[in-house]
Amino acid sequence: MGQGDEGKLGIGFMKPSSSTTTTTTTSTTHHHHHPFEGTHCYEPTEIVELRGRELLEAEGGAWHTIFLTKSTNPSMYNNDLWVCGSNYWGQLALPSKKNNSSSNQTPDFSTTNVPVMHPFFCGKRNPSTNPIQVCAGSNFNAVLCEDGSVYCFGCGSSGKTGMGHCRTVKTPTKLTSVPKNITSISTGSNHLMLLTSTGELYGVGWNFYGQCGYDQDIENIGKIKDTSTAPYMEGESLGKSEAYDIPRIKRLTGVEVQSVATGAYFTIITTSATSNKRKQEEIARKRNGIQVRRGFNDISIVTQL
Numbered sequence: 001m002g003q004g005d006e007g008k009l010g011i012g013f014m015k016p017s018s019s020t021t022t023t024t025t026t027s028t029t030h031h032h033h034h035p036f037e038g039t040h041c042y043e044p045t046e047i048v049e050l051r052g053r054e055l056l057e058a059e060g061g062a063w064h065t066i067f068l069t070k071s072t073n074p075s076m077y078n079n080d081l082w083v084c085g086s087n088y089w090g091q092l093a094l095p096s097k098k099n100n101s102s103s104n105q106t107p108d109f110s111t112t113n114v115p116v117m118h119p120f121f122c123g124k125r126n127p128s129t130n131p132i133q134v135c136a137g138s139n140f141n142a143v144l145c146e147d148g149s150v151y152c153f154g155c156g157s158s159g160k161t162g163m164g165h166c167r168t169v170k171t172p173t174k175l176t177s178v179p180k181n182i183t184s185i186s187t188g189s190n191h192l193m194l195l196t197s198t199g200e201l202y203g204v205g206w207n208f209y210g211q212c213g214y215d216q217d218i219e220n221i222g223k224i225k226d227t228s229t230a231p232y233m234e235g236e237s238l239g240k241s242e243a244y245d246i247p248r249i250k251r252l253t254g255v256e257v258q259s260v261a262t263g264a265y266f267t268i269i270t271t272s273a274t275s276n277k278r279k280q281e282e283i284a285r286k287r288n289g290i291q292v293r294r295g296f297n298d299i300s301i302v303t304q305l
Contacts, residue, residue: 004039006063007113008085010047049115050082059136062189064091066141067115068134071125078130080122081143082115089139090170091154093118120172128174137187137205138264143172148182150175150194160190160205164244177246178202188262194246199256201269204246209265213249 002009054070056079064085071077083092087110094116121131127147135142140154140161151172152161159166162175179202184195191205191212203212256272 001041001044004041004113006086006111007039008060008063008065009041009045010049010065010067010082010084010113010115011041011045012048012114047115053080056132057134059134059141061085061091061136061141062138063088064136064139065115066134066136068131074125076125078121078123078125079132081118081131081134083118083141084112084115086111087170089155090168091136091139091141092116093120093141093153093170093172095119118172133185135185135187135192137192138189140187142185142187142192144182144185148180150178150182150185152192158190158206160192162192162194162204162246175246177204177244184260186260186262186267188267189264191262191267193260193262193267195257195260199258199272201249201252201257201260202246203249203267211262211265211267212247213251213267214247 004011050067050069053072055067056070057068059066064083064087067082069080069082071079083094085092087094092112094110094112121129121143123129128145128149130146131143132146133144135144137154137160140152140156142161143151145151150162151174152163153169153172154161155168156163156166161169161173162177163169163173164177178194179196179200181197182194183197186193186195188205188211191203191207193212194202196202201213203214205212207214252269256274257269258272259270261268
């Protein structure tokens with residue numbers, strides 16, 4: 001329910017329901033109630049394509065939605081990832097449609113108003129492509145797979161896809177810039193956070209408000225040479241570029257992060273009680289001999305209850 005522009009609700013075409021016409025007992029006036037108006041939906045509506053499937057997660061971006069459903073045969077097949085809505089920035093990562101009459105035809109950044117099962121992640125069981133968590137940013141996605149692999153696709157502005165460039169990527173692309181022991185991911189509007197099994201936190205993307213945990217935004221993409229936001233065309237080589245690693249939040253060194261969550265422009269973490277105690281002792285020692293800088297980029301530690 002809600003705004004349905006670009007088909008992001010996944011419920012298909014919006015048509016007024018003829019079964020919702022009612023007549024009052026106090027007046028001869030007929031009151032017509034339409035759950036749909038234009039592309040918007042004003043009451044909970046089932047997504048028929050997902051009927052009968054066990055839904056694990058659903059994430060909404062600005063103009064698209066991504067769903068994760070449990071495999072019907074987990075020992076044989078991957079979980080299923082579904083997408084709907086706008087594909088303008090490649091956030092659905094669906095194959096582009098081209099006009100066969102012209103090889104130079106611009107790819108069709110089409111939309112789909114019902115969920116489509118993504119062909120890359122479906123199929124026979126493969127830990128490196130079996131999705132266990134999905135996250136949707138404003139116009140990009142991140143997918144965590146069973147073996148700790150992370151795939152990103154969509155708009156890459158500010159380097160938020162973690163690939164060392166700002167280009168739009170329209171196919172699921174595995175990150176080589178992150179540790180292999182990623183256990184949780186979270187996306188804000190334009191940033192990505194990744195948590196490892198050892199409690200280390202990594203962040204990449206737009207850092208204007210300090211949501212990635214760095215002092216300056218430039219630290220985030222300092223090694224990025226390709227800052228163009230033009231999309232990669234199908235078949236275009238990414239080329240060879242300098243090795244890029246997503247930065248670890250050094251201010252959390254010695255702190256065991258247990259969970260991470262993001263809002264549009266902020267990040268929240270929980271930590272273990274023991275690591276929080278060590279951090280507080282470290283801060284106390286610094287205050288005894290060194291003036292601790294406070295303000296815009298300070299990180300607050302939330303102890304898990």
